[in-house]
Amino acid sequence: MTVAAVCLVIFQITDLGLSIYERIQRLPAWWWIPYLLLISMISAAIGWLFWKIYRFGKSETIAKKEEILTRPTIDSVREKLEDARESGFSALAIETQLNSIEAETGEEPRRLEIAFFGKISTGKSSLIRTIIPDAKVEVSIIGGSTAEIERYQYRLGNLDLTLSDMPGTHLAQSVAHLDSELLNDARRMHIVCYVMDQDITASDKESLELLHKWNKPLVAVLNKANRYSAQDRELLQAHISAVLPAGTPLVFTESSYLRTVNKVLADGSMASEERMSKGNVAALLQVFADIEGRRGELGEKQRQALIELADETLSKQIADFRSDRAKAIVKAYAQKAIFGGMAAVGPGTDVIIQGYLGMGMVKSLGKLYGIPIKEVDIQTLLTEATGKAKTHITLLLAVAGNICKAFPGVGTVLGGATHAIAYGLIFDSLGLAIADAMAGQVQGQSTLTAAEVMQKFDARLADNLEQRALSLLKSATSNTSNNNNQL
Numbered sequence: 354m355t356v357a358a359v360c361l362v363i364f365q366i367t368d369l370g371l372s373i374y375e376r377i378q379r380l381p382a383w384w385w386i387p388y389l390l391l392i393s394m395i396s397a398a399i400g401w402l403f404w405k406i407y408r409f410g411k412s413e414t415i416a417k418k419e420e421i422l423t424r425p426t427i428d429s430v431r432e433k434l435e436d437a438r439e440s441g442f443s444a445l446a447i448e449t450q451l452n453s454i455e456a457e458t459g460e461e462p463r464r465l466e467i468a469f470f471g472k473i474s475t476g477k478s479s480l481i482r483t484i485i486p487d488a489k490v491e492v493s494i495i496g497g498s499t500a501e502i503e504r505y506q507y508r509l510g511n512l513d514l515t516l517s518d519m520p521g522t523h524l525a526q527s528v529a530h531l532d533s534e535l536l537n538d539a540r541r542m543h544i545v546c547y548v549m550d551q552d553i554t555a556s557d558k559e560s561l562e563l564l565h566k567w568n569k570p571l572v573a574v575l576n577k578a579n580r581y582s583a584q585d586r587e588l589l590q591a592h593i594s595a596v597l598p599a600g601t602p603l604v605f606t607e608s609s610y611l612r613t614v615n616k617v618l619a620d621g622s623m624a625s626e627e628r629m630s631k632g633n634v635a636a637l638l639q640v641f642a643d644i645e646g647r648r649g650e651l652g653e654k655q656r657q658a659l660i661e662l663a664d665e666t667l668s669k670q671i672a673d674f675r676s677d678r679a680k681a682i683v684k685a686y687a688q689k690a691i692f693g694g695m696a697a698v699g700p701g702t703d704v705i706i707q708g709y710l711g712m713g714m715v716k717s718l719g720k721l722y723g724i725p726i727k728e729v730d731i732q733t734l735l736t737e738a739t740g741k742a743k744t745h746i747t748l749l750l751a752v753a754g755n756i757c758k759a760f761p762g763v764g765t766v767l768g769g770a771t772h773a774i775a776y777g778l779i780f781d782s783l784g785l786a787i788a789d790a791m792a793g794q795v796q797g798q799s800t801l802t803a804a805e806v807m808q809k810f811d812a813r814l815a816d817n818l819e820q821r822a823l824s825l826l827k828s829a830t831s832n833t834s835n836n837n838n839q840l
């Protein structure tokens with residue numbers, strides 16, 4: 354049936370096309386050439402329109418991805434700070450940091466700071482002592498000898514370098530256990546020498562990938578190379594180079610270290626003696642010498658790293674600030690809901706949730722998170738929340754009833770206390786769910802969906818209810834007595 358219909362349509366179109374073609378042939382060229390041109394232009398325009406509609410969603414997602422990948426700039430960090438300031442946030446330390454980063458714009462760094470970073474006991478301190486023999490560097494067979502970053506000044510040709518001896522990334526099995534402060538310290542330096550003393554491990558790779566993701570110029574160092582035969586070195590060279598982030602040079606070094614030498618004395622007896630081995634850091638020094646011409650680029654990368662660190666610290670501080678404020682807002686509204694519940698003529702969740710209280714809470718949270726939500730969307734959200742709350746109301750009333758029984762005086766202090774506490778729990782759950790959903794949104798854009806909020810609301814309505822009801826009741830009664838005292 355369908356095939357027949359399709360064939361019929363094709364025949365009709367062909368028939369129409371042929372009859373038009375026949376008639377056009379009979380017309381003079383001055384008539385049919387512009388006519389065909391017009392038809393092609395209209396078809397091209399329609400085709401282009403369809404293409405645009407088809408590409409619309411896709412190009413937007415690509416644009417969004419690019420936006421996410423764009424690295425922050427001083428201006429974007431300032432803008433973020435400005436937006437958060439509108440809800441009462443301030444971060445003087447970050448502003449000072451931004452000012453000092455800005456003050457150094459365009460200048461090539463006179464001194465380059467190189468971090469000696471890596472797992473415990475790989476020989477970071479020994480390497481520095483080999484490069485600068487007079488330096489008083491703490492070296493120990495027991496890991497953890499370097500507890501804080503120690504800085505040593507070193508001049509190589511025309512280059513002024515600061516070699517920074519970092520504490521070993523202690524027994525970390527993975528980056529998740531790494532001291533993030535330590536990683537951030539490494540991130541602030543111009544170059545990171547990642548020191549290993551064996552084949553590259555999974556945690557080495559994780560650290561290196563993280564540093565590479567931050568665009569940090571890296572040098573991989575395989576120290577204690579004297580422990581390996583020429584053949585093993587070749588295998589290590591091939592294996593490590595294959596997994597290093599692109600463009601990372603790998604050098605083999607041997608630091609000078611205290612070794613025990615046994616010798617035969619003149620009387621034939623044996624004696625052991627401790628001697629400092631010579632070490633060999635020539636390959637590493639060569640890499641350092643080669644960076645002379647890269648000062649500008651290294652300075653720029655370090656500046657960018659500082660901006661990114663400031664941006665991350667700021668985002669974290671803003672998130673903490675908003676989370677604290679959101680909790681305070683939700684708590685205040687939950688208390689208002691308790692008093693609203695007591696004042697209500699008859700128990701009914703709709704009046705309270707969909708009334709000015711619910712509206713006020715969502716608006717306050719939206720303002721705090723810089724998420725614009727239309728009034729109609731708030732209404733939809735609150736209607737859905739009311740429906741959801743109704744499905745939980747029996748349980749909520751039971752929990753609230755138990756709490757009231759445990760505090761017999763409450764019934765007299767708070768009339769209709771059971772319903773009031775249940776309302777308080779609903780507001781507390783809804784507010785925290787909205788705040789949680791808003792915290793995951795991109796500033797200034799509203800992609801907040803009622804479904805997402807309802808999912809979180811559902812979880813909150815079943816979470817630790819007794820404890821939360823108790824704390825709501827305590828703060829409500831203390832507020833009541835405060836109010837009474839004030840009267």
Ligand SMILES: Nc1nc2c(ncn2[C@@H]2O[C@H](COP(=O)(O)OP(=O)(O)OP(=O)(O)O)[C@@H](O)[C@H]2O)c(=O)[nH]1
Nearest residue numbers: 474475476477478479493494497498499521577608
């Ligand atoms: N065989 C050999 N041993 C070395 C070499 N370099 C360092 N060592 C020994 O490795 C041990 C640890 O050296 P450190 O320089 O303290 O290592 P580190 O990486 O600074 O250690 P932490 O600061 O504790 O993380 C010491 O016993 C050194 O003597 C080397 O090239 N070859």
Ligand SMILES: [Mg+2]
Nearest residue numbers: 477478498499
């Ligand atoms: Mg050390």
